[in-house]
Amino acid sequence: QVQLVESGGGLVQAGGSLRLSCVASRSVNSAKTLGWYRQAPGKQREEVARISSTGNTNYADSVRGRFTIGRDNANTINLQMNSLKPEDTAIYYCNVRTWDYGEYWGQGTQVTVSS
Numbered sequence: 847q848v849q850l851v852e853s854g855g856g857l858v859q860a861g862g863s864l865r866l867s868c869v870a871s872r873s874v875n876s877a878k879t880l881g882w883y884r885q886a887p888g889k890q891r892e893e894v895a896r897i898s899s900t901g902n903t904n905y906a907d908s909v910r911g912r913f914t915i916g917r918d919n920a921n922t923i924n925l926q927m928n929s930l931k932p933e934d935t936a937i938y939y940c941n942v943r944t945w946d947y948g949e950y951w952g953q954g955t956q957v958t959v960s961s
Contacts, residue, residue: 847872847950848870848871848872848874848944848950848952849870849871849950849952850868850870850871850905850940850941850942850950850952851868851869851952851953851955852866852867852868852938852939852940852952852953852954852955853866853867853868853869853910853955854866854955855938855955855956855957855958856956856957856958856960857880857958857960858930858957858958858959858960859938859959859960860875860931860932860935860959860960860961861928861929861930863927863928863929863930864927864930864939865924865925865926865927865959866924866925866927866940866955867871867923867924868882868921868922868923868925868940868952869917869922870922870923870942871921872921873897873920873921874920874921874923874942875917875920876899876945877899877942877943877944877945878898878899878943878944878945879896879897879898879899879941879942879943880896880897880910880915880917880923880940880941880942881893881894881896881897881915881923881940881941881943882893882894882895882915882923882925882938882939882940882941883938883939883940883941883956884934884936884937884938885936885937885939886933886936886937887921887936889936892908893923894906894909894913894925894938895909895913895914895915896915897915897916897917897923900958903915903934904943908923908924908933909927909934912926912927912928912929913925913926913927913928913931914926917944918943924938925938927936927957930957930959931958932959932961933959934957935957935959935960936957937954937955937957938954938955938956939951939952939953939954940952940959
């Protein structure tokens with residue numbers, strides 16, 4: 847089992863930046879993938895960014911070049927979000943997938959971007 851706790855969300859003006867953090871209850875260095883998803887009101891949850899165990903990263907087209915996923919340490923995943931747009935407004939969730947088909951989610955953190 848892995849518990850995930852996100853933080854760093856908030857209200858920011860368009861063009862601003864936020865840094866989200868996700869702290870895991872144990873090391874996630876060996877996880878298959880670490881990722882961030884988001885869900886806006888009335889929309890399906892979508893993948894924003896993902897990093898594999900080998901360090902390969904993938905980004906949604908809508909955030910590529912503006913968002914960066916990384917690891918602070920063995921227990922912490924971050925998402926640096928720059929040049930934020932109102933359409934980035936959503937609840938952001940941390941996700942961990944393990945090699946034994948486990949999948950874990952955090953409770954989410956709200957990001958609101960005003961125009």
